[in-house]
Amino acid sequence: MEYSTRPLAPRRQSRPVWVGAVQVGGNAPISVQSMTNTATTDVAATVAQIEALVAAGADFVRVSCPTVESTKALAAITSRASVPIVADIHFHYRRAIEAADQGAACLRFNPGNIGKPERVAEVIAAARANHCSIRIGVNAGSLERDLLDKHGGPNEQALVESALRHAALLDKAGFTEYKISCKASDVPLTIRANRLLARQTDAPLHLGITESGSGKTGSLRSAVGLGTLLGEGIGDTLRVSLAADPVEEVRVGLEVLRSLGLRQRGVSIIACPGCARQQFDVAAVASRLEERFAHLLVPLKISIMGCVVNGPGEAAEGGIGLTGGGRGTHQLYLDGKPVRRITLNSLATEGREGAEDTEGMAGGILSSRHTEALIAELAQEIEAALEEAGRASVSETPAQAPSESATGAVPTATAPPRQADG
Numbered sequence: 001m002e003y004s005t006r007p008l009a010p011r012r013q014s015r016p017v018w019v020g021a022v023q024v025g026g027n028a029p030i031s032v033q034s035m036t037n038t039a040t041t042d043v044a045a046t047v048a049q050i051e052a053l054v055a056a057g058a059d060f061v062r063v064s065c066p067t068v069e070s071t072k073a074l075a076a077i078t079s080r081a082s083v084p085i086v087a088d089i090h091f092h093y094r095r096a097i098e099a100a101d102q103g104a105a106c107l108r109f110n111p112g113n114i115g116k117p118e119r120v121a122e123v124i125a126a127a128r129a130n131h132c133s134i135r136i137g138v139n140a141g142s143l144e145r146d147l148l149d150k151h152g153g154p155n156e157q158a159l160v161e162s163a164l165r166h167a168a169l170l171d172k173a174g175f176t177e178y179k180i181s182c183k184a185s186d187v188p189l190t191i192r193a194n195r196l197l198a199r200q201t202d203a204p205l206h207l208g209i210t211e212s213g214s215g216k217t218g219s220l221r222s223a224v225g226l227g228t229l230l231g232e233g234i235g236d237t238l239r240v241s242l243a244a245d246p247v248e249e250v251r252v253g254l255e256v257l258r259s260l261g262l263r264q265r266g267v268s269i270i271a272c273p274g275c276a277r278q279q280f281d282v283a284a285v286a287s288r289l290e291e292r293f294a295h296l297l298v299p300l301k302i303s304i305m306g307c308v309v310n311g312p313g314e315a316a317e318g319g320i321g322l323t324g325g326g327r328g329t330h331q332l333y334l335d336g337k338p339v340r341r342i343t344l345n346s347l348a349t350e351g352r353e354g355a356e357d358t359e360g361m362a363g364g365i366l367s368s369r370h371t372e373a374l375i376a377e378l379a380q381e382i383e384a385a386l387e388e389a390g391r392a393s394v395s396e397t398p399a400q401a402p403s404e405s406a407t408g409a410v411p412t413a414t415a416p417p418r419q420a421d422g
């Protein structure tokens with residue numbers, strides 16, 4: 001049995017825009033991006049962080065360019081980075097021109113913020129000459145005064161009018177290689193603004209909840225906001241903004257997409273919450289395997305289920321599955337089929353003297369030795385499955401032509417490439 005990974009709603013039709021070699025919009029997979037928090041002038045640290053983000057699954061990465069020194073450093077960064085780089089420009093048009101000249105693949109830049117039309121024309125000319133796209137980024141916290149007055153505050157009408165006003169400047173110059181974001185820290189406002197915007201432009205939309213908060217809170221807020229929009233077919237690229245290591249942003253972004261069946265890149269761990277029936281420490285095994293295989297970019301579903309109540313059904317869905325069995329004997333599944341038992345019964349009974357239960361539900365089965373032994377066995381199986389499939393355990397080329405299985409089955413070398421979101 002395979003569960004459906006059919007998206008909840010048809011994807012909104014947007015025109016394709018390119019960020020370097022990565023297509024955003026059209027039928028391209030929804031891309032995941034993040035932003036460095038190193039000093040851009042520190043080229044080594046910035047490139048190292050970019051590559052850490054790429055290893056986690058980022059399709060492209062944004063870098064702040066607040067000063068002329070930072071745009072100078074961009075040349076070395078863009079030539080060493082393995083993914084396209086978006087230059088984050090806020091106010092100074094010269095930084096935008098410099099960034100385009102130094103190899104940025106996209107400028108995050110609002111043409112209405114830089115004043116004179118000649119300056120806008122200069123930036124557009126630099127973007128054109130360097131095959132650089134633009135992202136218009138509107139935030140509720142920095143809306144134009146006249147729009148706040150007109151609409152009575154930072155609401156969705158003000159956000160969308162601001163975005164379309166910037167877009168009109170690019171349209172007027174015949175420059176259509178742009179995407180748009182409308183962000184707020186307020187989740188319902190972000191949702192309403194993007195719904196409204198989606199009806200008024202065919203530009204690709206970049207989704208995000210701005211200043212969403214620290215790890216757990218920010219991840220949840222982003223998942224609710226982005227998930228709602230993506231579930232309606234809205235959104236072509238996303239950034240989860242967290243007050244945390246940016247690598248987490250990429251992991252959360254991919255998980256949001258995986259949860260909706262929109263992308264399958266990387267390991268997806270399905271684990272039961274565990275209860276008195278669990279035959280091993282489900283939480284420990286699941287979190288340790290998630291950590292250990294976080295670097296994998298090939299799609300792989302791993303189900304970790306504490307007992308036979310739901311285990312076989314979940315494992316039958318494909319990928320690699322483990323179901324807890326009595327007396328320290330657990331069942332391993334590959335591609336939905338039971339392949340062998342992992343027997344740890346000597347560890348299962350350890351420390352259980354005097355225990356009353358007869359099903360092996362306490363004592364040794366939850367011990368750290370049992371957990372470690374199980375993780376080691378399972379990790380070996382996962383590595384072997386990947387090796388046998390002829391796929392490297394690290395990396396696939398990001399975004400352009402993903403080979404993403406819809407089922408999360410153990411990856412095979414012969415599986416045809418597939419665009420996850422059609």
Ligand code: SF4
Nearest residue numbers: 272274275278306307
């Ligand atoms: S699968 Fe078993 S161990 Fe896990 S929550 Fe359900 S009943 Fe409990």
